[in-house]
Amino acid sequence: MKQVVLTGIRKMELTTAQVPAVISDGEVKIRMASIGVCGSDIHYYAEGKIGTQVVQYPFPVGHECSGYIVEIGAAVKNVKVGDLVVVDPSVHCGHCDQCLAGRPHTCRNNRFLGCPGQLDGCLAEYIVMPSFTCFPVTGKMTPVQAALIEPLTIGVYAVKLAGITNAGIDTAIFGAGPIGLSILMKLLADGLKNITVIEPLEYRLKKADEVGAEYLINPETGDVESMVKKDNELLMDVVFEASGQQEAVTNAVKILKPGGKLVLVGIPPDAQYTFDMDLMRRKELTVINVRRQNHCVEEAIDLVVTGKIDVEKMVTHHFTLEETPKAFEIVEGYKDGAIKAMINL
Ligand SMILES: [Zn+2]
Numbered sequence: 001m002k003q004v005v006l007t008g009i010r011k012m013e014l015t016t017a018q019v020p021a022v023i024s025d026g027e028v029k030i031r032m033a034s035i036g037v038c039g040s041d042i043h044y045y046a047e048g049k050i051g052t053q054v055v056q057y058p059f060p061v062g063h064e065c066s067g068y069i070v071e072i073g074a075a076v077k078n079v080k081v082g083d084l085v086v087v088d089p090s091v092h093c094g095h096c097d098q099c100l101a102g103r104p105h106t107c108r109n110n111r112f113l114g115c116p117g118q119l120d121g122c123l124a125e126y127i128v129m130p131s132f133t134c135f136p137v138t139g140k141m142t143p144v145q146a147a148l149i150e151p152l153t154i155g156v157y158a159v160k161l162a163g164i165t166n167a168g169i170d171t172a173i174f175g176a177g178p179i180g181l182s183i184l185m186k187l188l189a190d191g192l193k194n195i196t197v198i199e200p201l202e203y204r205l206k207k208a209d210e211v212g213a214e215y216l217i218n219p220e221t222g223d224v225e226s227m228v229k230k231d232n233e234l235l236m237d238v239v240f241e242a243s244g245q246q247e248a249v250t251n252a253v254k255i256l257k258p259g260g261k262l263v264l265v266g267i268p269p270d271a272q273y274t275f276d277m278d279l280m281r282r283k284e285l286t287v288i289n290v291r292r293q294n295h296c297v298e299e300a301i302d303l304v305v306t307g308k309i310d311v312e313k314m315v316t317h318h319f320t321l322e323e324t325p326k327a328f329e330i331v332e333g334y335k336d337g338a339i340k341a342m343i344n345l
């Protein structure tokens, strides 16, 4: 089968690999239909690592995918051959303390699709996964929508962790990439209206506007705190950081009101942030870290199936598997208005 592998920094190749085999009773073989290029794939592509997770070359990346079931193990009940499925890229062990505590996303033995040293990625014609990672959506959505469920789950989970009980609160999102937009879409689906999006790229601000943000701020045009104050004098109840930038974190602390919550979703290029502790303490801010997602796949599917979220709005480009290097180049360079690029097989 065809497979795309990283072979060095900003280097990838289309190779041929053996079609993986269904080995255990609980596994399924999936023919890939659509694959999204994620910001974390770009970190592996451009930097060769995320934190302590370092790529050993050659390595196939990719974890946002949908596909068709072509073979099932003897014990598989939840999907059948021919089903279009959303694939949850996270494979948990089911028996560690985290799994038993209902936290499979922080499983001690977690293996994640396209994560170095764990599982080969999905930029290939076929993958084999445990059937519990597959959610059938045949006839309910397109393969592209199904592949977009994974990034959407991150937004759904981030909003869930923020614990918003009042749709009247003021929220802000730093970053209007796929994750920032997923958060925006989920907040809007929950009935929130007063949402500010802060993003330096004008084309991404425009997209946030299209999706339904109330206030748009380009941080390069002035002081973020004063720009926020103009329309929201009392500042923000909840701020979502989805850019991974220190400057955004610094501004987030400034634009939160006392008792506010800072939800950290973005992956910083270095493992460290600094915070203005004087401000953090005086305002008694809560910081919430988001690790991927936990139990949000079904909700994300439901939001798309019921039309509450038009997840395809974040897609700007479509490529074939052969064109994957081009897709990565465009996404990494923020070229040609890129937000979410899809690889369709
Ligand atoms: Zn992703």
Ligand SMILES: [Zn+2]
Binding pocket: 092, 093, 094, 095, 096, 097, 098, 099, 100, 104, 107, 108, 109, 110
């Ligand atoms: Zn576990």
